[in-house]
Each structure stands twice: as structure tokens, then as C-alpha cells.
Amino acid sequence: MNTLARRTPRRNGIVTLLTAVASVTVLLFGGIFSAPQSAAAEGNIADKRPLVVFIGNSFTGGSAMDSGGIARFPSLLSAKLEFPYMTLTADGAGYASAGTESRTFVTLAKQVPKNAAVVVVLGSDDDADNTAADIRAGAAETYANIHDQAPGAVILAVASPCGQSPAPKGITTARNAVRDAAQQDGNAFIDTIADKWLVAGPTGQVGADGVHPTNIGHAEMAKYLAPVLNRLLPTLSD
Secondary structure (H helix, E strand, O other), X not given: OEEOOOOOOOOOOOOOOOOOEOOEEEEEHHHOOOOOOOHHXXXXXXXXXXXXXXXXXXXXXXXXXXXXXXXXXXXXXXXXXXXXXXXXXXXXXXXOOOOHHHOOHHHHHHHOOOOEEEEEEEOOHHHOOOOHHHHHHHHHHHHHHHHHHOOOOEEEEEOOOOOOOOOOHHHHXXXXXXXXXXXXXXXXXXXXXXXXXXXOOOOOOEOOOOOOEOHHHHHHHHHHHHHHHHHHOHHHOO
């Protein structure tokens, strides 16, 4: 079930610089060009599209279950909808749980650039052992940090997809907590469990670990997200 944002978006600044640093990935339209581009040319192309930032864990950053960057849903969406994007991820991270280098979504949100137009926060499965109150508090702080970093950004909160049906209790508890925090803040929310991400559709969406999406799974996730992002982006790129 998708709930679109009630917050009125404001126009953001343009993208002027694309860089890549540890734990931060920035790509322009999936990083693919038909011919070599100068830095100035890349900047001119990026200036015409809003920046989308993806915050998450290994569902966003990728795992051994997929074949790499261009097969993952952020890159697929960038290529389809033609926007520059950045990923801010930490394996094992959540709203309340710390992942690699003790990072959470709360701390990752502090790296969102001012010119971000849409920030997609996907994941909460690593929060499954936390209380609903702690997850809600972490989600609220995450969204507050995004607002501080990029006041004009639209936030899209996405519950963790789960390849099991029914989903384990901890996953549904996390989903409910994220939903409540997102709606309290007036953000868009996607219930991937109700919408049966990684469950409905083609076989082979989840890898041998029983958790992470394969290339097929990433393609399905991009398919679900594309119409939602397509509805959010036009009002920001006029």
C-alpha cells in the first residue's frame, strides 16, 4: 500500500558536483554515457535533473546475492527515470540498529546534501530485534536530520521487503513503527509487505541466503518504486 507525501515540496538547488567517497556512492544516470563526457558536461547534464538520495542497508547497498552496482535498484531507477543519484548505506544498519562503523540511518541522514530533491529511506529489517518505540524514535530523528540537511527534500520511507510470507513478527513490528513515524512527519510511505515485494511476481527474487534480492529482485523493486518516484519528481524538476 502506497501513501504519498502530504508535505508540500519546495524547489531545490541544482546538482553541481558528483563525487565518490567511502560508504557514499554517487552516479549520474547509472554512470553510463554513450561517449566520454567532460566534468563540465556532466555538471550541465546533472543541473537539469533533481538529485535522488537513497539511504539504507545492504538491501540498497547490495550484497553477494546480486551482480553489482548497475543491477541494483537505485541504478536501474536512475537509468529509467534519468536522474542523478547518491547512495548512503551501511551493512546491518537501521533506524535503531548500528551497522558497519556504528552507523545508523540517523547518522547516514546527516550526509544528505542540501540539494537533494527526494530522499528514499529503505530498510528496517535490521531493526527487527528493537522495540517499536526505539524504531519510531530513530525514524523520527532520521527524518528530522534529512529536513535539516535538505529542507526542500521530499522523503519517501519504504519498509523492508521480506521474501517470507507471512513476514516474521519483528519485521512487521519494524514496518509498523516506520509507517507511524513517516506518517506523523507527513512523509510518503510504501508498505512492501502488504504489496508483497519479493513474494509476488517471478521466481528467483531472493538469493540463496533467503534474505537479499538477486538481480531479479532488484529489478522488481525498481518496478514498484518507479511510478512512485515518477509522481514525486516532476513537481521538483520544473
